[in-house]
Amino acid sequence: MAEYKWPEAGKRALIGKRTNRVDGPAKVSGSAKYTYDVKRPGMLxxxxxxxxxxxxxxxxxxxxxxxxxxxxxxxxxxxxxxxxIQWAGDEVVGVAAVEETIAEDALRKIKVQYEKLPHLVHEEELEKVGDRAKPAAEQVSGDPDSAFKEAGVVVEGYYGLPVITHCALEAHGCVAEWEDEQNLTVWPSTQGVARVAGQFAETLGLPAGNVRALMQYVGGGFGAKFSPDRWGVETARLAKQAGKPVKLMLERAPELMVAGARPSAFARIKVAATKDGTFTAWQSESWGTGGIGGGGSPPIPYVWNPPHQRKRHTAIAANIGSARAWRAPNHPQACFLTMCAIEDLAAALKMDPLEFCLKNIALTGERSEIYRQELIQCAELMDWKKKWHPRGDPSVGPIKRGLGLAIHTWGGRAHDSECRATIHPDGSVEVSLCTQDLGTGTRTVVAIVAAETFGLPVDAIKLNVGDTRLPPSGGSGGSTTVGGVSSSTRRAAQNALEQLFAKVAPDLGVAPEQLEAAGGTIRVKGNPSKNLTWKQAAAKLGVTPIHATGKNPGPGNLNSSGVGGVQMADVSVDVETGVVKINKMAAVQDCGLIIDPKLAESQVYGAMIMGICYSLFEEKVMDRATGRMLNPNMEFYKLAGMADIGELVVQMVTGPEHDSRGVIGLGEPPVISPGPAIGNAVANAIGVRVPTLPLTPERVLAALEKGGVA
Amino acid sequence: MDAFEYASPTTKEQAVALLAGEWGSTELLAGGTDLLSLMKDYLVTPKRVVNIKSVQELKGLRYTAGSGLRLGALVTIAELVEHPQARKEYPALIQAAEGIASPQIRSLGTVGGDLCQRPRCWYFRNGFGLLAKDEQGGSLVADGDNRYHAILGNSGPAYFVNPSSLAPALIALGAKVQLFGPGGARELSLDRFFVIPKTEQDREYALKPNEILLEVLVPPATKVRSATYEVRQKEALDWPLVAAAVALNLDGNKIRTARVVLGHVAPIPWKAPEAEKVLAGKTVTEDLAAEAGQAAVSQASPLSRNAYKVQLARVAVKRAVLQAAQGGV
Incomplete structure (x- = not known):
């Protein structure tokens, strides 16, 4: 039985090296086919x-x-x-036609009569939501009343983030084709190929094995693409009724209206510290909506755990498209509410927030030492000590500069995964598992792990993913994929190798345990000249390939959970126009053993850009009178362009103590901190808090009317 | 979109003969950057689309020191931006053109299209009509989310803002337009080209339904210093929140006359004579520019959500004046 572990630092040929993503050329050249590109014969x-x-x-x-x-x-x-019907844009009638334009024209010939009912689409003013408010019980720990009474400094503030959407490049949708009355093939745009097939089967009353799902590439999901959705199931039903394959992809407007929302969060927060800056107490009255179902409760105070707390959250049932998991569900909201209040408390204490965080770092619990190191590292990247100034940039002219910071955490525990490794007698290698690559680099990670284990180059691995006939792997959510697929692949490859060693050991005249795979050879440990090339070794298999599977969870400590990160932002604010520009952002992030630093950094860059988007621009604008979304398009649902991003610096935290934790997911954590890091930087620049995101000129100028440097 | 007839005339006479006598049943296609999205959203449903891209006399950009700049309606924004003499003589116009969306839009979009594009009002674009009225005839905008709407010329029923990027600069530079219809050509000062519609059936410009825009004529500006300043939240692919175009006729350091025109603040490009009066006869200083900005918004009456645009307009005028005085670059 093989011992399942990652290779030692000095013995890694590929893990930890900067490998380009294996699907890059296919994507750049357009040969990568997405669901949007699928075209079946006779398709409607x-x-x-x-x-x-x-x-x-x-x-x-x-x-x-x-x-x-x-x-x-x-x-x-x-x-x-x-x-x-509980939100504008909900599905009423489906049509399939030979052309998209005919289907669209057909919709306009359908007559539906509605009885309009009262709606609520705005939740920022809690006192105006009436019986739509569903307050949860108050939670108290410690003795908040005494703590606030005895505090040296107490700060009260109001903070919030609106509902935003996922806005993936590729909209939701699928192609559905019936082989016969009982067998269905779907090409979904999904974050969980294996799971979605079962959901189609269940909803359509088919045996689980009768639905095959196929997907090679997906244009983003961010948490909104796990279910087949009512429109997906209807696609299959339309296909059955028409007797032809049907493709149904959401247009951008419904994509933004109904296909996923990140719940809003607003809070009135009171925080307290002793005169010397020890954080003692937290009190919050928070609320938000995730649609008619109310929405999740942000875990506040976030990361920081002062001894005395009182908090209550109220979910609000609003008539907007319902919430879906949005990259690190509830964390960006919780982080914004907490870190803004902490920054305001530090400002009231006339303390540098970096000093405040370091002084109170024990309140972050078991990860406090890592946070301490990450804060110091990030501050160095930003030249924080030199550039930070107390609230309100004193320099002349309308452009004010400021710095802000935030810290975050995430779990990222590996999901269930099964992988099959095949060594063919001709020496070729296949690795097969029904996972999906959301653009995060899953393919590349699997190929690196297999190649590392077999001692082969990355391009020697033929990878099969995105097909429910392959061994199942979990959906890509919760940053669970990299841990799951890397572990199952490592175990499968080790198992396959063990069989190969057994086969060739007699030829090399040693016991199988004395063999290792490295540099394209199977060789005797400590005596590398005694070897067979990989091809020679495989040839010993005769006509029968080796098939071996590996699973996660499984033996050996290949993964764990729990990561932290720190981000800092340097912004400029034009106090005459309220326009905010990002000068620079830095991220310091740990995530255990890193398979491919280039891809890991890429995840962090992407998350920071997404964070800049929701900090400065994004908002699902709802019209009070009509209850409709006013900006269901890429014109007024604004996202950052290249020129809006500024300089981004990413530093991954590595070393033996992080390697020993195994592989941990990274997709979500770095999107958590940008909101408060940028929001705090703006407060530092202009000397007054802009309470709610996005930081538009309208909001910045409104805050400046109440105070600050202008 | 509904099926439609497609016509591709080669002369201006053919083009106007193909246009109907009332709005809506025919639409002109030039760059198509606005028309196609209007049609896909069923906001216009023409029975006939008249493609004017083959009408040669609508093309061409010409500059002479004596007569100034002639921009055929089909001149693309990219052609304008790249024209060396236009760049030198009309900084306000070039700065406005450079602010337009993206390289793709600048390559396809035309000068005529920029002047004739329909409002970006999100109520209009979401199918609530040009004047965005509710079922009782009240305005959805006045009581709704009007953060991007008008702060001037907004006594109703129109609350949208004119979306043209070029118009404020062209009006500040004294441009005229040549229109052509069944009765021949007529000339109009560009500031009289834009009108505030009173009914759903009206358009936002003085063209008759069967007229086309032939060309824009910009007088020589050798003694004029001009600039456009746009306040924009995003660097690219976004509309300015407010824009100001300023043309200063200078006598040494002294302003002989000034023209100040605001964009994105009213249903039409908005001339600011109050600011022009402040500037006339004075020497440009930061204080004077600020005073002009203040004067430009003296008549502003913001809606429920857009008071911030008054401040943006004030700053845009101030910065455009200072930028123009420095030579417009």
Missing amino acids: YGKILRCPHAHARIVSIDTSEAEKLLGVKAVRIIQGPGTE
Whole structure:
């Protein structure tokens, strides 16, 4: 039985080296095919008629005119008369037609009568939401009343972040094709190929094995693409009714209206410290919405755990598209609310927030020493000590500069995964598992781990993913993928190698345990000249390939969970216009053993850019009167462009103590801190808190009217 | 989108003969950067689309010291931006053109299209109509999310802002437009080209439904210093929140006359005579520029969510004046 572990630092040929992503050329050249690119023979195009009202009851539906339109092959009522619709854009009728434009024209011939019902789409003012508020019980720890009474400094503030969307480059959708009455193939755009097939089967009443899901590439998900969704299931039903394959991809407007929202979070927060800057107490009244279901409660105070706390959260049922997990669910909200309050407390104490954090670092618990090191490292990258100034940049002219910081955490425990490694007698190697590469580099990580284990170059590994006929692997959410697939691949490859060693050991005249795979050879440990080339060794298999599987969880400590990170931002604010520019951001991040530093850094860069987007620009703007989203497009749902990003610096924390933790997920944690790091930098620059994101000119100028340097 | 007839005339006479006498049943296609999205969103549903890209006389950019700049309606934004004499003589115009969206839009979009594009008002673009009225006839904008709407000329029923990037600069530079219809050509000062619609059926410009825009004529500006300053939150692919174009006719350091035009603040490009009066006869200083900015917004009456745009307009005028005085670059 092999001993399952990662190779020692000095013995790694590929792990920890900067490998380019293996699918880069396919993506750049356009040969990578996404669900959007799938075109099946005779394929129809599906479209969905959506409810224009935020809250309504369907009275009647007349589809007769649409059915008569030339080229329309199937019309299906998704939600019939009597149904209560809870958000604008919800699905009412599906149509499949030979052309997209015909399907769209058909939708406009469907007559639906609605009875409009009262709606709520704005939740920022808690006192105006009425019975839509669902308060949870108050939680108290320690003795907050005494702590606030005895405190040297108490600061009260109001902070918040609006509902935003996921805004993946590729919209939701799928292609569905029936092989016969009982067997379905789907090409979904999903974060969980293995899981989504089962969900299709369950909803359609098919045996689990009768649905095959295929997906090679996906244009982003960020937490919004786990379910087949009602539109996916309807695609399959339209395909069955029409007797032809159907493709239905959401247009950008419904993508932004209904296909995922990050819950908002607003809070009135009171924090206290002793005169010398010891953080003692927290009190918060928080609220937010994630749609009609209310939405999650942000874990506040976040990372920091002062001894005396009182908090209460109220979920608000609003008539907006429902919430979905958004990259590090609840953490960006919690981090913003907490780190802004802490920065305001430090400002009231006239303390550098870096000093405040270092002084109170024990309140971050078991990870405090890592946080301490990361804070110091990040401060060096930013030249913090030299550049930081107390609140309000005193320099003349309208441009004010400031620094801000935040810290964050995430779990990232590996998901279940099964991998099959195959060594063919011709020496070729296949690694097969039904995982998916969200653009994070999963393919590359699997190939590196297999190549490292076999002592082969990365391009010697043929990789099979994205097909439910392969061994199952978990969905890509919660930053669980890299730990899962790297561990199952390592075990599968070690198991395969063990069989190969057994086969060739007699030829090399040693016991199998004395063999190792390195440099394209199978060789005797300590005597590398005694070897067979990989090809010679494989040839000993005769005609029978080796198939070996590896699973996660499994033996050996290949992964764990729990990471931390620190981010700092340097911004300029034009106090005459309220425009905020990012000069520089730095991220210091740990995530255990890093398989490919280049890809790891790439994850952090992407997360910081996403963080800049939600800090400065993103907001799902809802219209009070009509209940409709006003910016369901890329024109007014604003995202950063290249020129808006500034200089980004990423430093991954590595070393033996991190390697020994094994592989831990990284996709989510670095998107948590940008909001408060940027928000705090703006407060530091202009001398007054801009309480809510995004930091638009409107909000910055409104804050400056109340105080600050202007 | 609904099926439509597609016509591709080669002369201006053919083009206007293909246009209907009322708005809506025919639409002109030039760069298409606005029309296609309007059609895909069913905001316009023409029975006939008249492609004017083959009408040669609508093309061409010409500059002479004597008569100034002639911009055919089909001149692309990219052609304008790259024209060396236009760059030298009309900084306000070039700065405005450079602010337009993206290289792709600048390559396809035309000068005529920039002047005739429809408002970006999110109520209009979401299908609530040009004047965005609710079922009772009240304005969705006045009581709604009007953060990007008008702060001037907004007594109703229109609250959107004119989206043209070039118009404020062109008006500040004294441009005229040549229009052509069944009765022949007519000339109009560009500031009279834009109108505030009163009904859903109106358009935002003085073209008749069967007229086309032929060309824009910008007088020589050898003695004029000009600049455009746009306040924009994002660097690219975004509309300015407010823009100001300033043209200063200088006598040494002294301003003989000034023209100040604001963009994105009113349903039409907004001339600011109050600011022009402040500037006339004075020497440019930071204080004077600020005073002009203040004067430019003296008549502003913000809606519920857009008071910040008053401040942005004030600053845009101030900065455009200072930028123009420094030579416009």
